[in-house]
Amino acid sequence: MPLRYHIVTFGCQMNVHDSEKMAGMLEAMGYSPAPDAESADILLFNTCSVRENPERRLFGQVGVLARRKAQNPRLIIGIGGCMMQQPGEVEKVKNELPWVDLVFGTHNLHRLPELIRRVQAGERPVIEVWQDSPEIVENIPVHRQSSLSAFVDIIYGCNKFCTYCIVPFTRGREKSRRPEEILAEVREFAARGGREVTLLGQNVNAYGKDLPGGQWDFGRLLLAVNDVEGLYRVRFTTSHPADVQESMITAMRDGEKICEHLHLPVQSGSDRVLRRMGRRYTADQYRALVERFREAIPDLTLTTDIIVGFPGETEEDFAATLRLVEDVRYDAAYTFIYSPRTGTAATRLRDHVPEPVKKERIYRLIQVVERIAQEKNDALVGSRQEVLVEGPSQHDPAMLAGRTRGNKLVHFPGPAQWAGNLKTVQIREAHAHTLYGDVVSHA
Ligand code: SF4
Numbered sequence: 001m002p003l004r005y006h007i008v009t010f011g012c013q014m015n016v017h018d019s020e021k022m023a024g025m026l027e028a029m030g031y032s033p034a035p036d037a038e039s040a041d042i043l044l045f046n047t048c049s050v051r052e053n054p055e056r057r058l059f060g061q062v063g064v065l066a067r068r069k070a071q072n073p074r075l076i077i078g079i080g081g082c083m084m085q086q087p088g089e090v091e092k093v094k095n096e097l098p099w100v101d102l103v104f105g106t107h108n109l110h111r112l113p114e115l116i117r118r119v120q121a122g123e124r125p126v127i128e129v130w131q132d133s134p135e136i137v138e139n140i141p142v143h144r145q146s147s148l149s150a151f152v153d154i155i156y157g158c159n160k161f162c163t164y165c166i167v168p169f170t171r172g173r174e175k176s177r178r179p180e181e182i183l184a185e186v187r188e189f190a191a192r193g194g195r196e197v198t199l200l201g202q203n204v205n206a207y208g209k210d211l212p213g214g215q216w217d218f219g220r221l222l223l224a225v226n227d228v229e230g231l232y233r234v235r236f237t238t239s240h241p242a243d244v245q246e247s248m249i250t251a252m253r254d255g256e257k258i259c260e261h262l263h264l265p266v267q268s269g270s271d272r273v274l275r276r277m278g279r280r281y282t283a284d285q286y287r288a289l290v291e292r293f294r295e296a297i298p299d300l301t302l303t304t305d306i307i308v309g310f311p312g313e314t315e316e317d318f319a320a321t322l323r324l325v326e327d328v329r330y331d332a333a334y335t336f337i338y339s340p341r342t343g344t345a346a347t348r349l350r351d352h353v354p355e356p357v358k359k360e361r362i363y364r365l366i367q368v369v370e371r372i373a374q375e376k377n378d379a380l381v382g383s384r385q386e387v388l389v390e391g392p393s394q395h396d397p398a399m400l401a402g403r404t405r406g407n408k409l410v411h412f413p414g415p416a417q418w419a420g421n422l423k424t425v426q427i428r429e430a431h432a433h434t435l436y437g438d439v440v441s442h443a
Helices: 013-029 050-061 067-069 088-097 111-118 179-191 218-226 248-256 271-276 283-295 314-326 354-380
Strands: 004-009 043-046 076-081 100-104 126-128 149-153 194-201 233-237 261-263 300-308 332-337 384-392 402-406 409-414 422-430 434-442
Touching: 004 013, 013 043, 013 149, 013 194, 043 050, 043 248, 050 076, 050 088, 076 111, 100 111, 111 126, 149 179, 149 271, 179 194, 179 218, 194 218, 194 434, 218 233, 218 248, 248 283, 271 314, 283 300, 283 314, 300 314, 314 354, 332 354, 384 409, 384 434, 402 422, 409 422
Parallel strands: 004 043, 043 076, 076 100, 100 126, 149 194, 194 233, 261 300, 300 332, 409 434
Antiparallel strands: 384 402, 384 422, 402 409, 422 434
């Protein structure tokens, strides 16, 4: 029986893609995927440090493995990812979870096979966390979760140092992949029948700033990916408002495969809070930027991230956020209650907003966000949308699920073999997060 692996992933799409690389490396070593965590011979946890909740869940989930490890000492338990890059976390794992065999970070992910071999040879625990990576390691094997849609890294790390964010410390400074490497990966995926790529980075539109020659920026890269034969759609995430260049907007306007969806985190509608967050734009500059995108791409779907209860946020600041949300009218917003992250500048700020106030504010914000999302989806009823069919719906296997170019989830009846095809769907019913419709033609 071949050895089997299971990976538990916390956090963002970058982590989801890193787990695909872990799976690829494990399969190259001869492991196969386990149907569940209980039957795995190696159990890896890919951690996130951006919020508190995944950290608590990690210690809970690995904590209960003590008994299983005692019964089966051959089981390998490993923890990797962003959390292990934070000062003090490795010590905490060593002290509180001594049954963990392997600890690694984000910068030495490619060394996973070597580290596992050392554990297999009897060295326990194996702990290796690098503070930075001198260069980008290419050609790591990847086991993609989908043969239809792929994540493709274009830039690692972030230079922005927003005062609440741990990412520049856990992922390091910005490092762009060479365009040849990115395009080769996209071409290979498209040649194997892949239909959609999502270009990934903490800050995708800083792409190219660190490349020699100054010839590549994000707009040029988007258009180059747009030209890859066989591909139907190009997406990307996440963009920073302060790094938007005209070439990005024109690429979105001109590239026929580049989807009309922009995730543009605003975080707050108050200039005072934005300054304390170190976001490098004002609320009005953000509004003007949205106008520029909407002039060039009139049917743009716009989504965002908003933090509520940042230190010092007054009722007036919060009202400015609500005003901005009403003005900009997002299709969806990911809303978060601020929680301090050790090592970030914001932990030194005073005036912490009391928890009940934060909760009351996020509740009010969600009401506004949901109302606008419903109104925007209602406006699509009767329209015809190009949908890339993903396969049977997870909620209702009798229906198919797919996404519009604006990244809206649509459910509709149809046979499973439509997966991977483009269909035109007429929308007949709208909810705040999902649309329902019927196929009217086959692209
Ligand atoms: S732009 Fe700000 S929030 Fe985004 S990853 Fe960089 S530091 Fe964090």
